[in-house]
Amino acid sequence: MTGTPVSLEDTLKAAALRLGFDAAGLARADEAWEAGARLAEFVAQGRHGEMRWMEDTLARRSAPTAMWPEARAALVVAMNYGPDHNPLDTLAERETGNISVYARGRDYHDLIKSRLKQLAGEVAQLTGAEVKVFVDTAPLMEKPLAQKAGLGWQGKHTNLVSRELGSWFFLGVVLTSASLAPDAPEPDHCGSCRACLDICPTNAFPAPYQLDARRCISYLTIEHAGPIPREFRAAMGNRIYGCDDCLAACPWNKFAASASEAALFARAELKTPGLDELAALDDAAFREVFSGSPVKRSGRDRFVRNVAVAIGNSGSARLTASLLPLLDDPSALVRGAAVWALARLDPARFAGEKAQRRASEHDSTVIEEWDLGA
Structure with a gap:
């Protein structure tokens, strides 16, 4: 007897995990979605502040195909950067500076983009299709894509939440012109909780x-x-670069683990400088x-x-x-x-x-x- 054949989609997601990502999922990149309209309303209300680049790239951000018309599917990946402590505790250390957890280690952009390029090479080899890689510096709305790919849901604080990773993870995207079967979107699990809203200073x-x-x-x-x-x-308070309060307050973090990627470990001198x-x-x-x-x-x-x-x-x-x-x-x-x-x-x-x-x-x-x- 032979085992169940492994699908192309499962092979691609397995490749992402092998390269060090903690989760991977697939979403359609060529269908209509509401995220573009929500972003346009956000900008129209002026809630983006001085981030003029959001205005300048608004049309390109409206959907993946607005930026790359040939995009058909998105392989979305997550990498855990979970802290080994509760970052809210350092708010009481008033003579030290509180730096957001994600910025205490090596710049994640370099790390994730390098891994994404390796992953994109495997996608191209296995599908014969064109590929493009994106981290959060690109005009691509990766959080709605990640929800469509089943990696988590956008919580009441607008950040992505995962039942496995909590709030502490980075996202990356490989867009491809290949048509791939999508995963089921992740439903919202916030319920009546408003911990992230109430803690915001x-x-x-x-x-x-x-x-x-x-x-x-x-x-x-x-x-x-x-x-x-x-x-x-x-x-x-003593927050000198970023703020983690709404992330740290999320009850789903009880399922999160500390980061396993050494490059994302906090540098000792940046924990409580x-x-x-x-x-x-x-x-x-x-x-x-x-x-x-x-x-x-x-x-x-x-x-x-x-x-x-x-x-x-x-x-x-x-x-x-x-x-x-x-x-x-x-x-x-x-x-x-x-x-x-x-x-x-x-x-x-x-x-x-x-x-x-x-x-x-x-x-x-x-x-x-x-x-x-x-």
């Missing part, structure tokens, strides 16, 4: 399954170029410390701006000394953040004219933009 979710990026700490600390809006500064050490980074030192890290994409000035805000939220008089050199920083963005933080830590000493005048010598708009107070 800035109320960034106008309603379940809706996000206003302009209120999101991940957006504010990474994408936003100017001073942190006053209403969100205290809520940032001292805010005073980070505040001292000039551009060259910033590039050295965060070489090969996603953090580098924010740039030194935005990052030190975030660090100064976190110091202002620390309540630690010891950290006051680390802010004083920033009053003479070449960046007006950094100088303004330092003035706000100093006034918050010691208003009797630093809310007067001296600190304001010193920081605004290079740019008279610094104080006006940052304002003072809580």
